[in-house]
Amino acid sequence: xxxxxxxxxxxxxxxxxxxxxxxxxxxxxxxxxxxxxxxxxxxxxxxxxxxxxxxxxxxxxxxxxxxxxxxxxxxxxxxxxxxxxxxxxxxxxxxxxxxxxxxxxx
Amino acid sequence: xxxxxxxxxxxxxxxxxxxxxxxxxxxxxxxxxxxxxxxxxxxxxxxxxxxxxxxxxxxxxxxxxxxxxxxxxxxxxxxxxxxxxxxxxxxxxxxxxxxxxxxxxx
DNA sequence: TCAGTATATTGATATTTATCTATATATAAT
DNA sequence: ATTATATATAGATAAATATCAATATACTGA
Numbered sequence: 001x002x003x004x005x006x007x008x009x010x011x012x013x014x015x016x017x018x019x020x021x022x023x024x025x026x027x028x029x030x031x032x033x034x035x036x037x038x039x040x041x042x043x044x045x046x047x048x049x050x051x052x053x054x055x056x057x058x059x060x061x062x063x064x065x066x067x068x069x070x071x072x073x074x075x076x077x078x079x080x081x082x083x084x085x086x087x088x089x090x091x092x093x094x095x096x097x098x099x100x101x102x103x104x105x106x
Numbered sequence: 107x108x109x110x111x112x113x114x115x116x117x118x119x120x121x122x123x124x125x126x127x128x129x130x131x132x133x134x135x136x137x138x139x140x141x142x143x144x145x146x147x148x149x150x151x152x153x154x155x156x157x158x159x160x161x162x163x164x165x166x167x168x169x170x171x172x173x174x175x176x177x178x179x180x181x182x183x184x185x186x187x188x189x190x191x192x193x194x195x196x197x198x199x200x201x202x203x204x205x206x207x208x209x210x211x212x
Numbered sequence: 213t214c215a216g217t218a219t220a221t222t223g224a225t226a227t228t229t230a231t232c233t234a235t236a237t238a239t240a241a242t
Numbered sequence: 243a244t245t246a247t248a249t250a251t252a253g254a255t256a257a258a259t260a261t262c263a264a265t266a267t268a269c270t271g272a
Contacts, residue, residue, distance in 0.1 A: 005124035005131075012127070016119040017230080018111035021195060025111075029198045034249065047231055049250055054229095068239050068248045079196045083189060089127060090185040092135050123260080140219065153261055155220055160259095174218045174269055 003085045011082050014058040019043070020051050024074065027061065031073035109191040117188050120164040125149070126157050130180065133167065137179035 003011070015021060019041060026037055038048050052072060055061035059078050064071045109117070121127060125147060132143055144154050158178060161167035165184050170177045 005127045008127055009122055009124040012118055013122040015192075016115055016122040018115040019230090021111045021114055021118075025195050028196050035247095043230085044232065045249070046233085046251080050230075053250085065249095070249065074196060076196065079192075083192055083196075086121075086185075086189055086192070089131050090134050090180060090182065090189075125260090141217095149260085150262065151219070152221080152263085156260075159220085171219095176219065 002088075003081065008082070008085050008089075011058045011060060011078075014054050014060060015082075017051070020055060023051060023055065024060070024079075027072060027074045031064065031071045033069040033071050035069075037072065108194075109187065114188070114191050114195075117164045117166060117184075120160050120166060121188075123157070126161060129157060129161065130166070130185075133178060133180045137170065137177045139175045139177050141175075143178065 015024070022040065023037060026032060026040060034045075034048060034052065037052075038045060041048065052061065052063070052070075056063060059075055060082070061072055062075050064073070121130070128146065129143060132138060132146060140151075140154060140158065143158075144151060147154065158167065158169070158176075161178075162169060165181055166188070167178050168181050170179070
């Protein structure tokens with residue numbers, strides 16, 4: 001599966017916040033429940049809930065419910081796909097938009 | 107140099123737009139002047155100028171002036187640093203925030 | 213010097229978003 | 243049943259931002 005600009009931008013937008021980057025860093029060690037994640041931050045519980053929703057909407061983070069708790073974890077495969085997308089983007093490949101002679105003279 | 111969450115988020119925010127992703131894709135083949143970049147888009151010249159400013163403010167893109175023309179190019183080294191930042195973020199490394207026992211029980 | 217061209221800046225507007233308080237939901241324990 | 247706890251949702255607000263039209267700047271060529 002190859003991401004297009006819109007799909008890529010949606011995921012990147014989800015990462016484009018220092019607090020959400022920190023959440024991803026925290027989850028890189030393994031799954032963690034919301035209340036434990038919240039301890040690392042100064043904002044309120046609904047704000048964390050909002051951030052987790054943003055990360056889940058783009059499938060970078062997943063959730064497992066157990067009793068009262070929600071355990072969050074990274075979807076590493078999708079994280080890797082995003083990084084691959086970025087590496088493709090900055091690399092001069094044959095499929096690059098630049099090679100479309102119909103629109104570009106380069 | 108290691109990026110922190112704020113620095114990382116600033117760069118990622120600059121990429122968090124489908125049009126700017128396309129600009130980066132276009133520049134991955136080499137430098138190009140603004141008017142040639144603009145041909146790939148439907149928006150106006152001031153809008154492109156705005157997008158280029160955003161990309162330059164976070165040092166992902168550089169500009170070389172020659173007469174009337176502004177030639178833009180990727181700063182590949184900084185692009186790579188961003189990708190490295192993301193790879194570190196999603197990887198369970200020793201420097202991970204999780205290992206800070208003072209705040210986290212994981 | 214004047215006209216034309218490439219790009220940047222300004223100011224305005226509509227949309228998005230990060231955050232909060234208040235409240236709802238759902239589960240667990242007594 | 244009632245109370246407590248973990249999380250989600252709703253609604254409001256302030257800040258950020260993508261875009262445009264209009265204008266400014268700066269260089270080129272006649």
